Amino acid sequence: MVIRDLLSKLSGYRKGINLKKFKDVSKRCVEDPSNSHNILKKEFLREVREVAIRKAREEKKENWNDMALEDKEGEIAKQEERLWQIIKTGGSTALGVIFGINLSS
Numbered sequence: 001m002v003i004r005d006l007l008s009k010l011s012g013y014r015k016g017i018n019l020k021k022f023k024d025v026s027k028r029c030v031e032d033p034s035n036s037h038n039i040l041k042k043e044f045l046r047e048v049r050e051v052a053i054r055k056a057r058e059e060k061k062e063n064w065n066d067m068a069l070e071d072k073e074g075e076i077a078k079q080e081e082r083l084w085q086i087i088k089t090g091g092s093t094a095l096g097v098i099f100g101i102n103l104s105s
Contacts, residue, residue, distance in 0.1 A: 048087075052079035 029036035
C-alpha cells in the first residue's frame with residue numbers, strides 16, 4: 001500500500017500501473033536479461049523526467065509558453081530534484097515498513 005501510494009504521488013497516474021508499459025519493459029528485460037538493469041534504469045529516469053515536465057507545466061501554466069527555454073529547464077530541474085527527494089524519503093519509509101524498522105525520531 002505504501003509503495004502504491006508513493007507511485008501514484010510521483011506519477012500522477014491514479015488508475016494503477018500502466019500495464020502496457022509494464023509489459024513492454026518486462027518483455028525487453030526478458031529478451032536481454034544481462035542488460036535488464038540498464039533498461040529499468042533508463043525507463044525509470046524517463047518516467048521521472050516526464051513527471052517533472054508535467055508538474056512544471058501545471059505549476060507555471062499561465063506563462064509556460066512565454067517562458068525562455070532556460071527558464072523552462074530550470075523549472076523542470078527543480079521538479080526533478082523535488083521528485084528525487086520524495087523517492088529517497090519514500091524508499092527509506094518503504095524499507096522501514098517492509099523490515100519493521102522505525103525511522104521516526
